[in-house]
Amino acid sequence: MRLSFLRRGRAPPSPPLPSLKAPEANDCAILLVDSVYLAGTYHITPYGSPQPSPTVEEHQINYDSCDYSNSPGSRKSWKRECHGAAEFIQQLLDSYKQVTAVTSGNAAMSYLHDLPYSQYGCVILLIDLDHHTSNSLYEDIHSPIYNKSTVDSEKDINILYGIELLKVVLKEIDLGIISNVIPIVISRNDSPQLMSTCLDLGAADYLIKPVSTQIIKTLWLNSTKHKRPMYSPDSCDETLDNVSRLSIRAGDLRDIEERLNTAFSRDEWLEEMIIHHYAPPFHHINITKFPRLDTISSQERMSYLRQQYSDWDFCPYDYSEDDLLRCILVAFEDSLAVKGLKSISVSNDMLHRFILAVRAAYCNPNPYHNFYHAVDVLQATYFTLKSTGLIGNSDGSSSYFDQKRANVMKRRIQEFLSPNDVFALMVSSLAHDLGHPGVNNSYMINAQTPLALLYNDQAVLENYHTTSLFLLMKRHEFNFFGDQSTPEFKEFRQLVVNSILATDMSAHFDYIRAFTEQNGRLESTSSLDPDQEKIYFCSAILKCSDISNAARSFHVASRWTECLMSELRDQASLEKKMGYPINMNPEQTDTARAQGQIDFIGKLALPLFQIVGDMIPEMSYCVDKIRDNIGTWEHIRDHGSSIDSHMNHGNTIVSGDATDSTTSTADAIYETLIPMMTETF
Ligand SMILES: [Zn+2]
Numbered sequence: 001m002r003l004s005f006l007r008r009g010r011a012p013p014s015p016p017l018p019s020l021k022a023p024e025a026n027d028c029a030i031l032l033v034d035s036v037y038l039a040g041t042y043h044i045t046p047y048g049s050p051q052p053s054p055t056v057e058e059h060q061i062n063y064d065s066c067d068y069s070n071s072p073g074s075r076k077s078w079k080r081e082c083h084g085a086a087e088f089i090q091q092l093l094d095s096y097k098q099v100t101a102v103t104s105g106n107a108a109m110s111y112l113h114d115l116p117y118s119q120y121g122c123v124i125l126l127i128d129l130d131h132h133t134s135n136s137l138y139e140d141i142h143s144p145i146y147n148k149s150t151v152d153s154e155k156d157i158n159i160l161y162g163i164e165l166l167k168v169v170l171k172e173i174d175l176g177i178i179s180n181v182i183p184i185v186i187s188r189n190d191s192p193q194l195m196s197t198c199l200d201l202g203a204a205d206y207l208i209k210p211v212s213t214q215i216i217k218t219l220w221l222n223s224t225k226h227k228r229p230m231y232s233p234d235s236c237d238e239t240l241d242n243v244s245r246l247s248i249r250a251g252d253l254r255d256i257e258e259r260l261n262t263a264f265s266r267d268e269w270l271e272e273m274i275i276h277h278y279a280p281p282f283h284h285i286n287i288t289k290f291p292r293l294d295t296i297s298s299q300e301r302m303s304y305l306r307q308q309y310s311d312w313d314f315c316p317y318d319y320s321e322d323d324l325l326r327c328i329l330v331a332f333e334d335s336l337a338v339k340g341l342k343s344i345s346v347s348n349d350m351l352h353r354f355i356l357a358v359r360a361a362y363c364n365p366n367p368y369h370n371f372y373h374a375v376d377v378l379q380a381t382y383f384t385l386k387s388t389g390l391i392g393n394s395d396g397s398s399s400y401f402d403q404k405r406a407n408v409m410k411r412r413i414q415e416f417l418s419p420n421d422v423f424a425l426m427v428s429s430l431a432h433d434l435g436h437p438g439v440n441n442s443y444m445i446n447a448q449t450p451l452a453l454l455y456n457d458q459a460v461l462e463n464y465h466t467t468s469l470f471l472l473m474k475r476h477e478f479n480f481f482g483d484q485s486t487p488e489f490k491e492f493r494q495l496v497v498n499s500i501l502a503t504d505m506s507a508h509f510d511y512i513r514a515f516t517e518q519n520g521r522l523e524s525t526s527s528l529d530p531d532q533e534k535i536y537f538c539s540a541i542l543k544c545s546d547i548s549n550a551a552r553s554f555h556v557a558s559r560w561t562e563c564l565m566s567e568l569r570d571q572a573s574l575e576k577k578m579g580y581p582i583n584m585n586p587e588q589t590d591t592a593r594a595q596g597q598i599d600f601i602g603k604l605a606l607p608l609f610q611i612v613g614d615m616i617p618e619m620s621y622c623v624d625k626i627r628d629n630i631g632t633w634e635h636i637r638d639h640g641s642s643i644d645s646h647m648n649h650g651n652t653i654v655s656g657d658a659t660d661s662t663t664s665t666a667d668a669i670y671e672t673l674i675p676m677m678t679e680t681f
Pocket of ligand 1: 373377433503546
């Protein structure tokens with residue numbers, strides 16, 4: 001389907017286009033796709049000089065000498081097919097100046113992508129449905145456009161044969177990736193149903209074999225039915241020049257519209273490729289997979305989970321996946337129950353489908369960046385928003401701070417964040433690592449992945465997660481705002497994009513600096529830009545939620561540490577194998593791991609939570625937890641006690657000053673360790 005990005009409104013009347021020359025038989029090249037052909041380009045008299053390579057005779061000799069033991073059918077019938085194919089090529093050459101034969105669908109696509117179209121009026125693509133051998137499958141897998149990483153299922157391997165090939169060709173024509181291609185199906189099968197299926201899909205014609213000379217002679221006529229008239233090559237430059245000058249004179253937008261629509265359609269194809277390549281496939285969302293909510297026991301479970309999900313010590317690994325889906329539902333129901341929501345319409349059905357789609361798009365084999373992490377980050381955001389009174393009734397934890405100041409700041413955040421912003425922040429939290437591949441930005445850049453190229457090595461994964469979210473919303477029609485042109489959708493998008501991009505840890509200290517400046521503005525009487533302050537508030541909350549493991553009780557925090565170390569170990573092994581620089585070597589001993597945690601928590605998490613705790617006093621609770629955890633890690637490091645013993649007993653040892661023990665090595669850490677750590681999340 002073509003997108004019409006610029007088709008709102010009516011373009012001004014256009015001047016008539018110059019008369020155009022229709023293609024003729026000699027302007028058409030033939031591309032045959034069938035395993036019985038000897039691959040190559042056959043010419044009779046290409047541009048005046050005969051260069052048969054190979055000749056039809058060679059084709060025949062080659063097949064006479066072939067071993068047909070693996071061929072379908074008997075040797076005799078296969079040989080007959082090959083002779084028939086050679087004859088067919090000869091017949092085609094009687095009417096067309098060039099015939100190219102390929103034995104696989106992917107070879108055909110490579111040919112169409114590389115073809116210098118200026119040499120031909122069009123390409124008549126003949127897709128033979130009859131012979132698909134293991135040989136042609138083998139060639140497809142090893143073809144340049146089908147590398148191993150993209151061949152991951154039988155379905156993928158078969159995708160470019162017969163009718164599947166026809167579909168791919170038609171889709172690429174539709175998206176403007178290839179042009180001037182006339183797909184025609186040929187087969188011995190005379191089933192009317194098959195014929196009408198092919199024509200319904202968009203094939204220009206269906207030919208029953210053997211194809212007569214008369215039909216071959218008229219094949220080129222399909223080009224006049226199925227393509228726009230082409231400019232004559234002789235007058236091409238002059239014609240385009242005329243069109244261009246006419247456009248400028250008359251203000252004709254038709255040409256630019258056409259070009260932009262083609263370009264944007266290609267972007268859409270690119271989007272689809274990205275999401276298919278990196279994210280797990282979006283399963284057909286079966287709404288019946290959502291846990292039941294209509295029984296008394298399920299309602300009791302929901303109220304139990306609402307309580308659990310509101311507890312700072314919540315750990316997703318203690319619950320079933322069904323319970324986690326219910327927890328997400330609880331959080332979203334609460335955020336959608338806030339009074340004052342504008343233009344948001346989310347039915348129960350849409351919400352359930354959205355949650356299922358998000359779960360499907362997280363790569364659960366990842367030890368850390370998986371669906372559990374998403375549920376955990378959402379929980380931290382939900383907890384914060386509840387604490388600040390932005391969701392439900394706040395029981396608050398502001399007793400940790402000066403009550404009067406806390407109330408002032410609470411009013412501040414309530415003043416800046418609308419109920420719509422709260423919803424945007426919840427969506428951002430749940431989707432902030434969507435489609436995470438299990439390796440970090442550093443790996444993506446070193447491996448020169450297409451995503452790193454696409455995003456110019458800048459916040460590669462964070463950009464990708466954001467894109468994935470909006471693609472997912474588009475694909476599954478999660479139109480929370482009805483129309484995407486509304487101001488509410490634009491605000492939602494702006495907040496989501498900025499919040500997720502803020503989780504790029506390479507900009508961590510820039511954000512801490514920005515939050516410090518914001519704090520200064522909020523304390524003073526200087527005039528504020530509400531839109532900008534809102535973005536900082538949301539970025540601050542999501543950044544804290546993303547690394548909230550560090551601020552959980554030790555028995556929960558250390559569990560997450562294990563998951564993260566496991567993912568980092570996998571990446572380090574991969575980096576070693578690929579010869580890339582090793583980004584971070586996970587510490588093997590408890591002592592080394594403890595020091596790593598002290599460095600990470602003390603130098604990255606603590607400064608963030610301290611400044612955000614000043615802006616949002618309810619979060620100062622986390623500062624105390626972080627200090628407790630640093631004390632416990634120090635105890636493990638200094639006394640050689642095992643992490644397990646602290647995990648099992650939930651011991652915490654409070655340290656007077658969390659950063660004291662690392663002061664002597666602080667400079668070294670800033671110079672070496674922290675740049676590596678900031679790439680990790
Ligand atoms: Zn994350």
